[in-house]
Amino acid sequence: MAMKIFCICILFVWSGIWCDAKEKPSSREEAQQQFNAVDVKLNKAYQAIRAELTPAQFSELQKLQREWLSYRDEKAKQLLWFNERIAEDTPQQCETHAEYWRYKTTLTKDRVEFLQIYSGKDVPEGITGAYQDFHDGNLQLTKTKDRILFQMFVVRGPTAHTGEIEGVAELKGNVGVYRALVPDDPEKKWCEITFAFKDGHMIEVRTKNAQYYGGMGVYFDGTYYKTCGPLIMENSISPDESYGVQVPVICFSQGSPSDDTNEGEAAQDELVEMNTGRVIGTIDVGKEDWRVGYNRPLNFHETLPARWSRDSSLLIWEVAGKWFSDALTVVKLDRGKIQWQLNVVKRAQEAILARAKKAAPQQYADSRKANGGNGSAYPEGFSVGVQVLDPVKLPLQVRVRMTDNPKGGSKLDACMEAIITTDGKFVVQKFRLGTDKLWKDGNNPGGW
Numbered sequence: 001m002a003m004k005i006f007c008i009c010i011l012f013v014w015s016g017i018w019c020d021a022k023e024k025p026s027s028r029e030e031a032q033q034q035f036n037a038v039d040v041k042l043n044k045a046y047q048a049i050r051a052e053l054t055p056a057q058f059s060e061l062q063k064l065q066r067e068w069l070s071y072r073d074e075k076a077k078q079l080l081w082f083n084e085r086i087a088e089d090t091p092q093q094c095e096t097h098a099e100y101w102r103y104k105t106t107l108t109k110d111r112v113e114f115l116q117i118y119s120g121k122d123v124p125e126g127i128t129g130a131y132q133d134f135h136d137g138n139l140q141l142t143k144t145k146d147r148i149l150f151q152m153f154v155v156r157g158p159t160a161h162t163g164e165i166e167g168v169a170e171l172k173g174n175v176g177v178y179r180a181l182v183p184d185d186p187e188k189k190w191c192e193i194t195f196a197f198k199d200g201h202m203i204e205v206r207t208k209n210a211q212y213y214g215g216m217g218v219y220f221d222g223t224y225y226k227t228c229g230p231l232i233m234e235n236s237i238s239p240d241e242s243y244g245v246q247v248p249v250i251c252f253s254q255g256s257p258s259d260d261t262n263e264g265e266a267a268q269d270e271l272v273e274m275n276t277g278r279v280i281g282t283i284d285v286g287k288e289d290w291r292v293g294y295n296r297p298l299n300f301h302e303t304l305p306a307r308w309s310r311d312s313s314l315l316i317w318e319v320a321g322k323w324f325s326d327a328l329t330v331v332k333l334d335r336g337k338i339q340w341q342l343n344v345v346k347r348a349q350e351a352i353l354a355r356a357k358k359a360a361p362q363q364y365a366d367s368r369k370a371n372g373g374n375g376s377a378y379p380e381g382f383s384v385g386v387q388v389l390d391p392v393k394l395p396l397q398v399r400v401r402m403t404d405n406p407k408g409g410s411k412l413d414a415c416m417e418a419i420i421t422t423d424g425k426f427v428v429q430k431f432r433l434g435t436d437k438l439w440k441d442g443n444n445p446g447g448w
Helices: 015-021 028-050 055-084 098-117 344-359 361-370
Strands: 129-132 137-144 147-156 161-172 175-181 190-198 202-208 222-226 243-247 270-273 279-282 314-320 327-334 337-343 383-388 396-403 413-420 426-433
Touching (some): 028 055, 028 098, 055 098, 098 222, 137 202, 137 222, 147 175, 147 190, 161 190, 243 314, 279 337, 327 344, 327 383, 337 344, 344 361, 344 396, 344 426
Antiparallel strands (some): 129 137, 137 147, 147 161, 161 175, 175 190, 190 202, 243 270, 327 337, 383 396, 396 413
């Protein structure tokens, strides 16, 4: 796998700091008040994690916390000079500037996140996932059989030089090892990186001859902690390992993706090119956050293993629900690009509801009135289940079923058969009122 280099000195520091800089407090007092509020959250998170750790583990955390407090204050001082060109020699002088408190606030918010995931209790299991060393180092790992695809990006030092490296490490036991010749090196040195996994959610990264991949003062070594960031799911990777699906993750200690923990950004399932980490595009599963593939196997809501065609050109992406699929989308790929995609749930709902309304207008109106207000998961008050049948080959066979009561005793049912054509069109072939005995119960725990 080819590796990339990205070694420039950036003028404005990474996105978290720069985004906050656009919303400057009006005064030093206001900035300090904002910091004090976040500092209270930090202390609460620190005390909360204490109950989850053994005495030895907490002692190690105390040591890390003392080191980080010194790091935070020095980093805020460096940022004051680097971004604002204000050079102050003492902490007392720095504290007279609103920007200093603003930088401390941003760094402290990151530390609260660190404490929330430190024990590993709420983070996703397994090697695959996003990691941070919380000193501006980021690591993305995706496990495939006995290999690990990795991408590392770091920002280091007072001049904020960056480093980036990616590749494939061979996994042996709890250690992943990567070796490659350093490009353009007259001495033909080997770059070596080891990833030592411990406690299920921490990685010790050690490198040798990795200077080529970063600017002045850049290093990749350190302890990286698994976070609640998006991850490329192992069961989503295509047969030829060219593509995977990156999904948002819920950590219950941090709340839902709509909380301010994640800045209110809409959650998305994204198709990723594995050898570069490039996001090819967002999978159309609908606008609601609950439709995306969270790490949330709760009450039948979970991401199902991706279904791929043998040549990795066709993807069926499904998020299961209690009575019907929360999301079901077909994606056609061509040479690393999305040729077309079809939100099958949405299209099937529209088609079967329109036909049922036309075939039984009074029953439809009665059921709609009785079930009104059930939310967007139940269009017009109906439950609509959709299945895309095997084999994963165009044209795809689709079965659709509709009911006004998935628990039984329904007054209006309908079923429909359709195909998805080679150009991504949804074509209805059969429709009738009543139930369908051929319906497969696999994704319908209620059995309706």
